[in-house]
Amino acid sequence: MNKFDFKNRTAVITGGGQGFGLDIAKRFLESGAKVIIWDIDEKLLKSASSEVNNENLSYNVVDVSNYSQIEQNINQITLKTNIDILINNAGITGPTAPLWEYDVDEWNKIVQINLMGTFNCCRAIAPNMIKNNYGRIVNVASVAGKDGNANASAYSSGKAGAIGLTKSLGKELADYNIAVNAVTPAGAKTRILDQMSKEHVQRMLSKVPRGRFLEIHEFTSLVCWLCSEENSFSTAAVFDISGGRSTY
Numbered sequence: 001m002n003k004f005d006f007k008n009r010t011a012v013i014t015g016g017g018q019g020f021g022l023d024i025a026k027r028f029l030e031s032g033a034k035v036i037i038w039d040i041d042e043k044l045l046k047s048a049s050s051e052v053n054n055e056n057l058s059y060n061v062v063d064v065s066n067y068s069q070i071e072q073n074i075n076q077i078t079l080k081t082n083i084d085i086l087i088n089n090a091g092i093t094g095p096t097a098p099l100w101e102y103d104v105d106e107w108n109k110i111v112q113i114n115l116m117g118t119f120n121c122c123r124a125i126a127p128n129m130i131k132n133n134y135g136r137i138v139n140v141a142s143v144a145g146k147d148g149n150a151n152a153s154a155y156s157s158g159k160a161g162a163i164g165l166t167k168s169l170g171k172e173l174a175d176y177n178i179a180v181n182a183v184t185p186a187g188a189k190t191r192i193l194d195q196m197s198k199e200h201v202q203r204m205l206s207k208v209p210r211g212r213f214l215e216i217h218e219f220t221s222l223v224c225w226l227c228s229e230e231n232s233f234s235t236a237a238v239f240d241i242s243g244g245r246s247t248y
Protein backbone atom coordinates (compact mmCIF):
# COMPACT_ATOMS: atom_id res chain seq x y z
CA MET A 1 0.00 0.00 0.00
CA ASN A 2 1.22 3.52 -0.75
CA LYS A 3 2.24 5.66 2.19
CA PHE A 4 0.67 9.05 2.73
CA ASP A 5 2.09 11.85 4.79
CA PHE A 6 -0.48 13.28 7.19
CA LYS A 7 1.94 14.35 9.89
CA ASN A 8 0.78 17.54 11.64
CA ARG A 9 -2.68 17.16 10.12
CA THR A 10 -5.93 16.91 12.07
CA ALA A 11 -8.92 15.20 10.52
CA VAL A 12 -12.58 15.05 11.48
CA ILE A 13 -14.43 12.02 10.11
CA THR A 14 -18.20 11.83 10.49
CA GLY A 15 -19.84 8.44 10.82
CA GLY A 16 -16.44 7.17 11.93
CA GLY A 17 -17.67 4.49 14.33
CA GLN A 18 -17.51 1.71 11.73
CA GLY A 19 -17.35 0.94 8.01
CA PHE A 20 -15.69 3.34 5.59
CA GLY A 21 -15.21 6.06 8.21
CA LEU A 22 -13.34 3.85 10.66
CA ASP A 23 -11.12 2.41 7.92
CA ILE A 24 -10.19 5.93 6.77
CA ALA A 25 -9.45 6.84 10.39
CA LYS A 26 -7.06 3.88 10.74
CA ARG A 27 -5.18 4.74 7.55
CA PHE A 28 -4.93 8.42 8.55
CA LEU A 29 -3.54 7.41 11.95
CA GLU A 30 -0.96 5.09 10.34
CA SER A 31 0.00 8.06 8.17
CA GLY A 32 0.66 10.32 11.15
CA ALA A 33 -2.58 12.31 11.48
CA LYS A 34 -4.56 13.16 14.58
CA VAL A 35 -8.09 11.92 14.02
CA ILE A 36 -11.40 12.83 15.62
CA ILE A 37 -14.25 10.51 14.76
CA TRP A 38 -17.83 11.61 15.16
CA ASP A 39 -20.78 9.28 15.20
CA ILE A 40 -24.33 9.30 16.50
CA ASP A 41 -23.75 5.88 18.12
CA GLU A 42 -21.70 6.14 21.32
CA LYS A 43 -21.32 2.36 21.70
CA LEU A 44 -19.72 2.12 18.28
CA LEU A 45 -17.37 5.00 19.07
CA LYS A 46 -16.26 3.36 22.31
CA SER A 47 -15.58 0.00 20.71
CA ALA A 48 -13.82 1.61 17.72
CA SER A 49 -11.64 3.61 20.07
CA SER A 50 -10.64 0.59 22.15
CA GLU A 51 -10.05 -1.50 19.03
CA VAL A 52 -7.76 1.13 17.48
CA ASN A 53 -6.10 2.02 20.79
CA ASN A 54 -4.13 5.00 19.52
CA GLU A 55 -3.53 8.19 21.52
CA ASN A 56 -4.01 10.24 18.35
CA LEU A 57 -7.61 9.07 18.04
CA SER A 58 -10.42 10.78 19.91
CA TYR A 59 -14.17 10.75 19.47
CA ASN A 60 -17.35 12.72 20.10
CA VAL A 61 -20.98 11.78 19.89
CA VAL A 62 -22.27 14.10 17.17
CA ASP A 63 -25.44 13.89 15.13
CA VAL A 64 -24.59 15.50 11.78
CA SER A 65 -28.17 16.66 11.33
CA ASN A 66 -27.83 18.86 14.44
CA TYR A 67 -26.07 22.11 13.49
CA SER A 68 -25.62 23.53 16.98
CA GLN A 69 -24.02 20.30 18.21
CA ILE A 70 -21.56 20.47 15.31
CA GLU A 71 -20.78 24.13 15.93
CA GLN A 72 -20.08 23.48 19.63
CA ASN A 73 -17.73 20.62 18.81
CA ILE A 74 -15.91 22.63 16.14
CA ASN A 75 -15.45 25.51 18.58
CA GLN A 76 -13.95 23.14 21.14
CA ILE A 77 -11.58 21.53 18.64
CA THR A 78 -10.41 24.78 17.04
CA LEU A 79 -9.51 26.23 20.44
CA LYS A 80 -6.63 23.72 20.37
CA THR A 81 -5.93 22.90 16.73
CA ASN A 82 -6.82 23.68 13.13
CA ILE A 83 -8.95 21.20 11.26
CA ASP A 84 -7.12 20.29 8.05
CA ILE A 85 -9.29 17.48 6.76
CA LEU A 86 -13.03 16.86 6.87
CA ILE A 87 -14.62 13.63 5.68
CA ASN A 88 -18.38 13.92 5.43
CA ASN A 89 -19.03 10.21 5.60
CA ALA A 90 -22.01 9.76 7.95
CA GLY A 91 -24.95 8.42 6.02
CA ILE A 92 -27.95 6.12 6.01
CA THR A 93 -29.79 4.51 3.11
CA GLY A 94 -33.10 4.06 4.86
CA PRO A 95 -35.52 1.35 3.76
CA THR A 96 -36.17 0.24 0.19
CA ALA A 97 -39.57 1.37 -1.14
CA PRO A 98 -41.13 3.12 -4.13
CA LEU A 99 -41.43 6.90 -3.71
CA TRP A 100 -45.24 6.91 -3.45
CA GLU A 101 -45.09 4.48 -0.53
CA TYR A 102 -42.13 6.11 1.24
CA ASP A 103 -42.81 7.27 4.78
CA VAL A 104 -42.61 11.08 4.68
CA ASP A 105 -40.71 11.46 7.97
CA GLU A 106 -38.27 8.74 7.00
CA TRP A 107 -37.64 10.43 3.61
CA ASN A 108 -36.98 13.73 5.35
CA LYS A 109 -34.60 12.10 7.86
CA ILE A 110 -32.52 10.48 5.12
CA VAL A 111 -32.09 13.81 3.33
CA GLN A 112 -31.35 15.56 6.65
CA ILE A 113 -28.46 13.21 7.31
CA ASN A 114 -27.03 12.70 3.82
CA LEU A 115 -27.40 16.24 2.49
CA MET A 116 -27.97 18.60 5.42
CA GLY A 117 -25.33 16.75 7.49
CA THR A 118 -22.77 17.52 4.78
CA PHE A 119 -23.90 21.14 4.61
CA ASN A 120 -23.81 21.52 8.41
CA CYS A 121 -20.25 20.22 8.78
CA CYS A 122 -18.93 22.19 5.79
CA ARG A 123 -20.59 25.37 7.03
CA ALA A 124 -19.13 25.04 10.51
CA ILE A 125 -15.61 24.00 9.47
CA ALA A 126 -14.96 26.12 6.35
CA PRO A 127 -14.13 29.36 8.26
CA ASN A 128 -11.31 27.56 10.12
CA MET A 129 -9.89 26.22 6.85
CA ILE A 130 -10.13 29.66 5.23
CA LYS A 131 -8.30 31.25 8.17
CA ASN A 132 -5.60 28.60 7.86
CA ASN A 133 -5.56 28.69 4.03
CA TYR A 134 -5.55 24.91 4.02
CA GLY A 135 -8.19 22.23 3.79
CA ARG A 136 -9.18 18.98 2.18
CA ILE A 137 -12.87 18.07 2.25
CA VAL A 138 -14.23 14.79 0.91
CA ASN A 139 -17.97 14.33 0.71
CA VAL A 140 -18.92 10.67 0.56
CA ALA A 141 -21.78 10.54 -1.93
CA SER A 142 -22.77 7.39 -3.84
CA VAL A 143 -23.22 6.12 -7.34
CA ALA A 144 -26.92 6.31 -6.40
CA GLY A 145 -26.56 10.11 -6.42
CA LYS A 146 -25.39 10.00 -10.04
CA ASP A 147 -27.57 7.26 -11.51
CA GLY A 148 -30.56 7.26 -9.14
CA ASN A 149 -31.45 3.85 -7.68
CA ALA A 150 -35.05 2.68 -7.97
CA ASN A 151 -36.72 2.31 -4.56
CA ALA A 152 -34.11 4.58 -2.98
CA SER A 153 -35.36 8.04 -3.93
CA ALA A 154 -34.48 9.70 -0.62
CA TYR A 155 -30.96 8.29 -0.59
CA SER A 156 -30.38 9.06 -4.28
CA SER A 157 -31.68 12.63 -3.82
CA GLY A 158 -29.61 13.24 -0.68
CA LYS A 159 -26.46 12.01 -2.39
CA ALA A 160 -27.20 13.98 -5.59
CA GLY A 161 -27.58 17.03 -3.35
CA ALA A 162 -24.20 16.36 -1.75
CA ILE A 163 -22.67 16.23 -5.24
CA GLY A 164 -24.23 19.61 -6.13
CA LEU A 165 -23.01 21.07 -2.82
CA THR A 166 -19.47 19.84 -3.57
CA LYS A 167 -19.47 21.54 -6.97
CA SER A 168 -20.62 24.86 -5.47
CA LEU A 169 -18.40 24.87 -2.41
CA GLY A 170 -15.32 23.74 -4.35
CA LYS A 171 -15.67 26.83 -6.55
CA GLU A 172 -16.33 29.12 -3.57
CA LEU A 173 -13.09 27.96 -1.92
CA ALA A 174 -10.94 27.65 -5.05
CA ASP A 175 -8.94 30.81 -4.25
CA TYR A 176 -7.61 29.07 -1.14
CA ASN A 177 -5.51 25.94 -0.79
CA ILE A 178 -8.72 24.08 -0.03
CA ALA A 179 -9.99 21.16 -2.09
CA VAL A 180 -13.59 19.99 -1.90
CA ASN A 181 -14.38 16.78 -3.74
CA ALA A 182 -17.06 14.10 -3.75
CA VAL A 183 -16.63 10.37 -4.15
CA THR A 184 -19.27 8.03 -5.55
CA PRO A 185 -18.72 4.45 -4.44
CA ALA A 186 -20.69 1.42 -5.54
CA GLY A 187 -21.74 -1.18 -2.95
CA ALA A 188 -19.22 -2.34 -0.35
CA LYS A 189 -19.83 -4.87 2.41
CA THR A 190 -20.44 -2.65 5.42
CA ARG A 191 -23.30 -2.58 7.91
CA ILE A 192 -25.19 -0.10 5.72
CA LEU A 193 -26.24 -3.00 3.48
CA ASP A 194 -28.39 -4.33 6.35
CA GLN A 195 -30.73 -1.35 5.89
CA MET A 196 -31.76 -2.46 2.39
CA SER A 197 -33.53 -5.56 1.10
CA LYS A 198 -31.33 -8.43 -0.18
CA GLU A 199 -32.95 -8.10 -3.63
CA HIS A 200 -32.03 -4.40 -3.76
CA VAL A 201 -28.39 -5.13 -2.88
CA GLN A 202 -28.27 -7.88 -5.51
CA ARG A 203 -29.73 -5.52 -8.14
CA MET A 204 -27.07 -2.91 -7.31
CA LEU A 205 -24.31 -5.52 -7.62
CA SER A 206 -25.63 -6.77 -10.97
CA LYS A 207 -25.02 -3.31 -12.47
CA VAL A 208 -21.29 -3.31 -11.64
CA PRO A 209 -19.07 -4.40 -14.60
CA ARG A 210 -16.32 -5.47 -12.18
CA GLY A 211 -18.86 -8.02 -10.92
CA ARG A 212 -18.02 -7.68 -7.25
CA PHE A 213 -18.34 -5.43 -4.23
CA LEU A 214 -15.93 -2.56 -3.69
CA GLU A 215 -13.34 -3.44 -1.04
CA ILE A 216 -13.22 -0.95 1.83
CA HIS A 217 -9.45 -0.46 1.53
CA GLU A 218 -9.83 0.41 -2.17
CA PHE A 219 -12.18 3.18 -1.19
CA THR A 220 -9.88 4.42 1.57
CA SER A 221 -6.95 4.71 -0.86
CA LEU A 222 -8.88 7.11 -3.08
CA VAL A 223 -9.96 9.21 -0.10
CA CYS A 224 -6.36 9.37 1.17
CA TRP A 225 -5.04 10.78 -2.09
CA LEU A 226 -7.85 13.35 -2.24
CA CYS A 227 -6.93 14.45 1.30
CA SER A 228 -3.20 14.61 0.70
CA GLU A 229 -1.20 17.74 -0.03
CA GLU A 230 -0.44 16.20 -3.43
CA ASN A 231 -4.03 16.89 -4.42
CA SER A 232 -3.35 20.58 -4.96
CA PHE A 233 -5.46 21.10 -8.11
CA SER A 234 -8.54 18.88 -8.23
CA THR A 235 -11.54 20.50 -6.60
CA ALA A 236 -15.32 20.72 -7.04
CA ALA A 237 -15.05 17.32 -8.72
CA VAL A 238 -16.73 13.94 -8.43
CA PHE A 239 -14.42 10.93 -8.23
CA ASP A 240 -16.07 7.72 -9.33
CA ILE A 241 -15.33 4.41 -7.63
CA SER A 242 -18.19 2.31 -8.92
CA GLY A 243 -16.30 -0.48 -10.71
CA GLY A 244 -17.35 0.78 -14.13
CA ARG A 245 -21.05 1.21 -13.34
CA SER A 246 -21.09 4.94 -13.81
CA THR A 247 -18.84 6.18 -16.60
CA TYR A 248 -19.40 9.92 -16.42
Ligand SMILES: NC(=O)c1ccc[n+]([C@@H]2O[C@H](COP(=O)([O-])OP(=O)(O)OC[C@H]3O[C@@H](n4cnc5c(N)ncnc54)[C@H](O)[C@@H]3O)[C@@H](O)[C@H]2O)c1
Nearest residue numbers: 015019020039040063064089090091142187188190191192
Ligand atom coordinates in the same frame (compact mmCIF):
# COMPACT_ATOMS: atom_id res chain seq x y z
N1 LIG B 1 -21.12 0.67 1.84
C1 LIG B 1 -21.69 0.99 0.71
O1 LIG B 1 -22.14 0.12 -0.06
C2 LIG B 1 -21.79 2.44 0.28
C3 LIG B 1 -21.95 2.74 -1.08
C4 LIG B 1 -22.05 4.06 -1.46
C5 LIG B 1 -21.97 5.06 -0.52
N2 LIG B 1 -21.81 4.75 0.80
C6 LIG B 1 -21.73 5.85 1.77
O2 LIG B 1 -20.59 5.70 2.56
C7 LIG B 1 -20.80 6.32 3.83
C8 LIG B 1 -20.36 5.39 4.94
O3 LIG B 1 -21.17 4.26 4.90
P1 LIG B 1 -20.74 2.81 5.42
O4 LIG B 1 -20.95 1.90 4.27
O5 LIG B 1 -19.45 2.87 6.10
O6 LIG B 1 -21.96 2.54 6.42
P2 LIG B 1 -22.01 2.24 7.97
O7 LIG B 1 -23.45 2.06 8.29
O8 LIG B 1 -21.07 1.14 8.29
O9 LIG B 1 -21.44 3.58 8.64
C9 LIG B 1 -22.16 4.78 8.68
C10 LIG B 1 -21.97 5.41 10.04
O10 LIG B 1 -22.68 6.66 10.06
C11 LIG B 1 -23.24 6.80 11.36
N3 LIG B 1 -24.35 7.75 11.34
C12 LIG B 1 -25.60 7.53 10.88
N4 LIG B 1 -26.36 8.62 11.07
C13 LIG B 1 -25.57 9.55 11.66
C14 LIG B 1 -25.79 10.87 12.11
N5 LIG B 1 -26.99 11.46 12.01
N6 LIG B 1 -24.75 11.54 12.68
C15 LIG B 1 -23.54 10.95 12.81
N7 LIG B 1 -23.29 9.69 12.42
C16 LIG B 1 -24.30 8.99 11.84
C17 LIG B 1 -23.67 5.40 11.74
O11 LIG B 1 -23.84 5.28 13.14
C18 LIG B 1 -22.52 4.57 11.19
O12 LIG B 1 -21.53 4.34 12.16
C19 LIG B 1 -22.28 6.69 3.87
O13 LIG B 1 -22.44 8.06 3.59
C20 LIG B 1 -22.88 5.85 2.76
O14 LIG B 1 -24.04 6.42 2.23
C21 LIG B 1 -21.71 3.45 1.22
